[in-house]
């Protein structure tokens with residue numbers, strides 16, 4: 154063994170050099186690979202969904218093309234709702250607004266309700282994750298409350314707030330908060346002992362510990378909660394707005410149904426789906442930026 | 451003799467789980483002088499990390515006391531800088547931020563922002579990691595991470611530096627390189643060091659004294675070996691040094707003859 158050690162010092166320098174060369178080679182290889190397959194890869198990710206959409210539209214067209222069909226075909230949707238599709242920024246009287254304004258109103262409610270849910274959810278999750286007593290006391294309550302369907306809160310909040318908009322915001326809040334609390338708590342329970350020990354050696358105070366260790370370490374979990382939460386919020390806002398009325402995508406759909414404008418409903422559903430998808434992607438993107446370091450640790 | 455700088459007095463530790471008590475350490479007493487480099491060696495699972503954690507204040511001893519510079523150790527603090535068994539850098543911070551987190555906390559009152567920056571860089575340069583200050587832990591090698599861990603501990607200007615198998619997870623080349631660096635730093639700064647190791651050569655090369663622990667359960671200090679080799683030490687010259695070989699043999703004999711690792715004891 155000591156013989157091997159004798160050689161160590163002489164070997165150290167060449168061994169390192171070899172490493173550096175290996176590292177320098179890799180990116181070059183990767184770049185060539187990119188150039189050669191870039192077009193193929195783009196086609197590979199873009200083509201399949203396009204084909205699927207085309208097939209769905211075709212099937213839909215075939216199924217609903219008969220004059221007796223109760224639902225409009227894609228071409229009829231385009232025909233009947235053309236005004237709606239091409240004028241998203243139209244401003245009219247009362248609830249007679251362009252699609253953009255309906256979506257914007259809904260998004261505003263979601264933004265307020267969701268932000269409140271994030272603040273309260275992370276704080277409560279931290280409490281439950283950190284303290285055994287808070288866990289024992291609060292967890293059963295949370296487990297029961299989170300099974301209450303979002304819309305079941307609406308009458309109660311209408312009674313409390315006596316107004317539609319704050320009630321809808323409350324429904325968003327109460328819908329989004331559970332997955333945020335639960336995931337934050339799990340994330341905080343999973344903080345590696347090593348990080349806790351680092352904080353203890355440095356004698357970080359509770360606030361420093363929260364911002365410098367707890368939140369970053371639990372961030373991947375927190376963002377999982379946020380993604381579930383934003384998805385549920387978007388589900389709930391449409392339903393809640395159907396009941397409270399006013400400008401908003403939910404009431405727009407309800408109103409269209411009452412006026413038998415089935416094509417308008419379909420256009421609205423496309424908007425709802427796309428916006429929901431974008432919301433989810435935004436949170437995922439944000440999460441990826443914030444947890445850049447932690448993800449592959 | 452004056453009271454040692456760091457002293458462990460009759461430290462016992464037992465863990466209790468599901469009503470079953472397991473004795474890990476019994477009657478561990480040890481005195482360490484200021485500036486001494488002490489290695490603790492013993493088979494896996496004998497309680498070395500537990501002992502180090504007690505000195506760090508991260509674990510409470512069941513009975514017995516630890517004194518450092520005349521004060522009882524009862525909670526963790528920056529005057530006992532720890533380098534953990536698996537580097538434990540915070541992965542969301544850069545190399546610089548990992549060290550400056552410690553520097554900013556420990557010297558928040560005594561140093562200005564510019565001085566703290568300079569001190570952070572000085573410690574990174576000490577372990578030759580200044581060039582990688584903006585990298586994240588996931589982007590640097592295991593040896594580099596361990597070096598940053600050492601820089602973070604050193605930057606707190608601890609009274610005693612606690613190293614838990616600092617080179618355990620590294621390949622032989624990197625390990626030798628880091629051992630030389632730590633030796634250099636110890637010569638320069640004169641820190642008091644308590645280091646856990648598995649490696650006999652490492653223990654003899656670095657230490658002033660080697661503490662050999664018996665196997666668990668109920669591990670205790672089996673023997674303490676003086677290493678009377680003058681510093682600075684050079685590994686190449688030591689390979690044929692009589693004292694070095696004698697020390698090495700003594701440790702090997704202790705570990706592999708008198709206190710062989712018994713699988714059943716796990």
Ligand SMILES: Nc1ncnc2c1ncn2[C@@H]1O[C@H](COP(=O)(O)OP(=O)(O)OP(=O)(O)O)[C@@H](O)[C@H]1O
Nearest residue numbers: 465466467474493494495496497498499500501666
């Ligand atoms: N928190 C704990 N609860 C119960 N038992 C524990 C705990 N921590 C350590 N032990 C036990 O104490 C004994 C010593 O553990 P320790 O980690 O100190 O060993 P070690 O000497 O550092 O081993 P290694 O060299 O593998 O790191 C082990 O048998 C372990 O199972």
Ligand SMILES: [Mg+2]
Nearest residue numbers: 498499500535
């Ligand atoms: Mg250990």
